[in-house]
Amino acid sequence: MPADALKCKECQTTYPLEARFVCERCFGPLEVSYTLSEGDPAALKRRIQAGPHTLWRYADFLPLEGPARSALPTGWTPLVKADRLAERLGLGELYIKNETANPTHSFKDRVVSVALARAKELGFDTLACASTGNLANAVAAHAAAAGMPAYVLIPHDLEEQKVLATGAYGAQIVAVRGNYDDVNRLCTEVSGERPGWAFVNINMRPYYAEGSKTLAFETVEQLGWELPDRIVGPIASGSQFTKIARGFQEFIDAGLVSGSIPVMNGAQALGCSPVATAFAAGTDVCRPVKPDTIAKSLAIGNPADGPYAIELARQTGGAIDSVTDDEIRAGIRLLAETTGIFTETAGGVTIATLAKLAGRGDIGRDERVVAMVTGDGLKTIDAVRGTFEVTEIPASLDAFDEHFAPVGV
Amino acid sequence: MGVTVKLPTQLRDAAGGATSVQVDGGTVGEALEGLYSEHGELRERIADGDGSLRRFVNVYLKGEDIRFLDGLDTAVSDGDEVTILPAVAGG
Numbered sequence: 001m002p003a004d005a006l007k008c009k010e011c012q013t014t015y016p017l018e019a020r021f022v023c024e025r026c027f028g029p030l031e032v033s034y035t036l037s038e039g040d041p042a043a044l045k046r047r048i049q050a051g052p053h054t055l056w057r058y059a060d061f062l063p064l065e066g067p068a069r070s071a072l073p074t075g076w077t078p079l080v081k082a083d084r085l086a087e088r089l090g091l092g093e094l095y096i097k098n099e100t101a102n103p104t105h106s107f108k109d110r111v112v113s114v115a116l117a118r119a120k121e122l123g124f125d126t127l128a129c130a131s132t133g134n135l136a137n138a139v140a141a142h143a144a145a146a147g148m149p150a151y152v153l154i155p156h157d158l159e160e161q162k163v164l165a166t167g168a169y170g171a172q173i174v175a176v177r178g179n180y181d182d183v184n185r186l187c188t189e190v191s192g193e194r195p196g197w198a199f200v201n202i203n204m205r206p207y208y209a210e211g212s213k214t215l216a217f218e219t220v221e222q223l224g225w226e227l228p229d230r231i232v233g234p235i236a237s238g239s240q241f242t243k244i245a246r247g248f249q250e251f252i253d254a255g256l257v258s259g260s261i262p263v264m265n266g267a268q269a270l271g272c273s274p275v276a277t278a279f280a281a282g283t284d285v286c287r288p289v290k291p292d293t294i295a296k297s298l299a300i301g302n303p304a305d306g307p308y309a310i311e312l313a314r315q316t317g318g319a320i321d322s323v324t325d326d327e328i329r330a331g332i333r334l335l336a337e338t339t340g341i342f343t344e345t346a347g348g349v350t351i352a353t354l355a356k357l358a359g360r361g362d363i364g365r366d367e368r369v370v371a372m373v374t375g376d377g378l379k380t381i382d383a384v385r386g387t388f389e390v391t392e393i394p395a396s397l398d399a400f401d402e403h404f405a406p407v408g409v
Numbered sequence: 410m411g412v413t414v415k416l417p418t419q420l421r422d423a424a425g426g427a428t429s430v431q432v433d434g435g436t437v438g439e440a441l442e443g444l445y446s447e448h449g450e451l452r453e454r455i456a457d458g459d460g461s462l463r464r465f466v467n468v469y470l471k472g473e474d475i476r477f478l479d480g481l482d483t484a485v486s487d488g489d490e491v492t493i494l495p496a497v498a499g500g
Binding site: 010021022024025026027028029130178180181182184185187188189191192201202205209236237238239240285287288290300302303304305307 | 417418419420422454455463464465466467469472474476477492494495496497498499500
């Protein structure tokens with residue numbers, strides 16, 4: 001299924017497969033378009049199954065010219081059946097797509113893998129990004145593995161864990177005094193003036209975004225080549241959310257699986273919920289907000305793909321909900337206590353939204369649900385501070401027995 | 410001295426290669442009208458038929474998104490900088 005062009009999602013104008021992200025006619029976003037292959041689906045399936053246990057097993061659906069590989073293998077993360085969480089929420093069949101298992105512990109390794117591979121094909125010598133943290137980690141690590149210099153621009157008040165885990169790879173970190181949307185504006189300006197730089201989520205954005213489709217591909221394959229009934233996933237810019245659906249659609253179109261796109265439920269933090277607010281208001285105009293939430297990895301007040309995320313949720317019979325910071329903390333604990341998976345705040349948003357949907361009775365007992373847990377709890381460790389107690393004792397058996405009486409004596 | 414409107418790379422061809430244009434006007438909307446009167450092709454690139462901004466165009470006054478201010482009615486004064494950028498970046 002070779003990529004044939006970049007196409008404007010608004011006015012359908014096409015462009016060559018270069019480093020460009022915006023339609024010059026209408027400013028709409030560009031997306032990679034493919035020529036649907038006419039081959040035998042069974043042969044395609046065998047080719048995928050014989051591929052590496054990384055996202056490159058789906059190279060047929062990714063926009064690269066040459067054989068795809070990366071120095072830091074990414075993807076093929078576990079799809080964990082979460083029976084205890086399902087029971088707690090009164091659900092039937094529930095899975096967690098555990099993206100903490102990626103090399104830098106978030107789904108951003110997927111999008112960076114594709115953007116970097118395409119950047120090298122196009123001859124770029126430097127990798128860069130505007131980041132809320134997870135992307136900074138991934139850009140720094142993948143650039144280091146590929147031997148490219150990296151510049152990551154972040155809001156100045158990011159979680160320290162994410163900053164430290166980025167600096168360790170040798171990337172140049174630029175802390176911008178402002179929020180993510182300020183960083184993004186600055187990077188959009190800088191990218192226009194630095195022709196040799198591949199900003200993964202700006203001039204390389206059409207390629208970058210394609211990486212998120214592999215979340216859907218893996219989910220289908222890990223479910224034994226079947227579709228889930230419902231996806232619950234986080235929304236920041238809305239890119240991942242819309243590309244997951246696109247991934248399911250491409251597998252359906254290629255004849256690899258039959259059915260329709262799952263019901264798509266989006267999750268936002270109340271303190272940064274421009275997409276959920278627009279959804280609730282029945283519009284697709286996302287009025288920008290100034291974020292104020294512990295879910296900093298989702299703190300995009302001016303979401304580029306917001307209108308498309310809303311359209312998708314409506315078309316599939318889903319919704320876009322928002323949850324409070326306290327609900328996010330509770331979501332992190334609920335997931336950890338029932339599955340052993342410790343997620344960062346974005347995963348807390350997703351699980352809290354899943355719990356909200358379950359409580360509202362929106363999810364049928366017969367549904368097969370997949371929740372996207374997109375990043376690791378060690379990156380936002382402060383979110384669980386003070387949510388449990390540590391018992392301190394002297395190093396004596398008596399003191400231990402005093403606190404923890406022997407059972408059955 | 411007027412207002413400086415900074416253009417993104419995607420619009421520079423339509424403005425004879427200029428990276429910025431000096432215009433007059435008391436509001437952001439008037440400054441953009443000044444821009445269109447100098448470079449007519451920019452109007453349909455930036456504005457919808459009714460004169461409002463296309464949905465993937467962001468306009469900033471001194472770094473602040475005008476949607477947090479008074480939109481196209483936001484007042485501007487001599488020496489101010491208005492920046493036009495594509496909205497589809499990031500995430």
